[in-house]
Amino acid sequence: MSQETTNRPAQPIYLDYQATTPTDPRVVDAMTPWFFERFGNPHSAEHKYGWDAAEAVDAAREAVAAEIGAKGREILFTSGATESNNLAIKGVGRWRREAEGRDRIVTVASEHKCVLESAARLEREGFEVVRLGIGRDGLIDPDALEAALDERTALVSIMAVNNEIGVIQPLAEISKRARAVGAWLHTDAAQAFGKIPLDVEALGIDLMSVSGHKIYGPKGVGALYIRRRRPKVQLEPLMDGGGQEKGLRAGTLPTPLCVGLGKAAEIARRERDAEAARLTALRDRLLARLEAEIDGLFLNGSRAQRIPGNLNVTIPGLEGQELLAALDGLSVSSGSACSSGAPGASHVLQALGLEAGKVAASVRLGLGRFTTEEEVEVAADRLVAAVNRLRARRGAA
Ligand SMILES: Cc1ncc(COP(=O)(O)O)c(C=O)c1O
Structure with missing residues (x-):
């Protein structure tokens, strides 16, 4: 073993599963043959290398579709949710304005930045964009949505699950209202797919x-x-x-990545419910400990309408960065890792009504497939100890 390896500190406990997840080894195994032995271009229609790759890509499409009650031909591969959101919002907005004169987009203030920025781009192109607020529970009010809709609305874009506070928006209610005026419903399900049941028919997505x-x-x-x-x-x-x-997204499909996404969707579909039960128990245990052992700590976002693997808590009287710095041995996030670590208060917590300027540390704790019971106990110990230490220091100052 090299000097460097032996001196490296132990890996901290990873509780940031909303930022990203490790690739499941079963997914890596499924991807491996498609890099070398089976490297064909899935768009090469004239030989076996191409046919094999195309078949694998289509099987992956079917696996993604199966998780949401869709058909394989309704799934288009992209480079990630950022691109999917851009394509959905700009693509539908521009098409409907041109073809039908619909030039209004309705979205929510707590959406991911790639949704908000896509909508802002359309606004600069002359669209009217409505950004709905959220309640203290992080959820939109369907009646407020209804009031914002009209026959000019091209698209309603509301996320299924929020990446910071984990709350689940009432999509069926939202869809009913959108459909009443002929608006199409787009949902950013980056944090929901494979975590909670989603059926595009039942939910009207x-x-x-x-x-x-x-x-x-x-x-x-x-x-x-x-x-x-x-x-x-x-x-x-x-x-x-x-x-x-189908002309909607030019570029050679990355066969290994498509296969990996398909495998991940297949595993999620098979294991989702058992995993949700396990994570809910772990999460509830973690929250119970934090609430019992940290004075004044409160949960951000709805307790009930929430994905199993997320907690977002605020601890009054401490600075966010100060707390994160004290949490060695724990990889958590103060907000969203998807905005390049931009400093400043999270737009989601602000939309929730958390007062800007009031000293408080907010921490997102994301649990996932490889989180163990022991890790949760140790994480709680470390968080409690860090808060006690910082509070004692502040008290002494
Ligand atoms: C809700 C949500 N939407 C979109 C994204 C962007 O996804 P991607 O990294 O696949 O572009 C993320 C996270 O990064 C997210 O949490």
């Missing part, structure tokens, strides 16, 4: 974004579900090229 690396698949791949019937969703592509993915 027209477009759905998925990310590989949030579900124990590889980074750099995602999917967009696009409804084909009732309604037939249409959209403008963002990229032009060789006509791949």
Whole structure:
């Protein structure tokens, strides 16, 4: 063993599963043959290398579709949820404005930045964009949504699960209202797919974004579900090229990544319910300890409408960065890792009504497939000890 390896400190406990997940070894195994032995271009229609790759890509499409009650031909591969969200929002917005004169987008203030920025781009192109607020529980009010909708609305884009506070939006209610005015419903399901049951028919979803690396698949791949019937969703592509993915997303598909996403979806489908029960128990145990042992700590977002693997708690009287710095041995996040570690208060916690300027540390604790009971106990010990230490120091100052 090299000097460097032996001196390296033990890996901290990873509790940041909403930022990303490790690729499941079963996924890595499924991907491996598609790098070398079976490297064909899935768009090569004239020989076996191409046919094999195309078959693997289509099987992966079916696996993604099966998890949400869709058809394989309704799944388009992308580079991740960022691209899926961009394509859904800009693609539908531009198509519907051109074809139908619909030039309004309705979304929510607590969406991921890639949704908010896509909507902002359309706003600069002359669209009207409505950004709904959320309640203290992190959820939108369907009546407020209804009031924001009209016959000019092209798209409603509301995330299934929030990446910071883990709350589950009422998609069926949202869809009913969107459909009443002929608006299509897009949902960013990067944090929901494979974690909670999602059925595009039951929920009335027209477009759905998925990310590989949030579900124990590889980074750099995602999917967009696009409804084909009732309604037939249409959209403008963002990229032009060789006509791949029915002309909606040009570029050679990365076979290994598509296979990896398919495998990750298949495992999620098989293990989702048992895993949800296990994670809910671990999460509840962690929260119970933190609430009992840290004075004034409170949970952000709805307790009930929440994915199993997420907690987001605020600890009054401490600075966020100060707390994170004291949490050696624990990899957690103060907000969202998806905004390049931008400093400043999280836009989601602000939308929730947490007062800016008031000293408080918020921590997101994300549990996942490889989190153990022991890790949860040790994490609670470390968090409690860090808070006690910092509070004692503040008290002494
Ligand atoms: C809710 C949500 N949407 C979109 C993204 C972006 O996904 P990707 O990294 O696949 O582009 C993330 C996280 O990064 C997310 O949590």
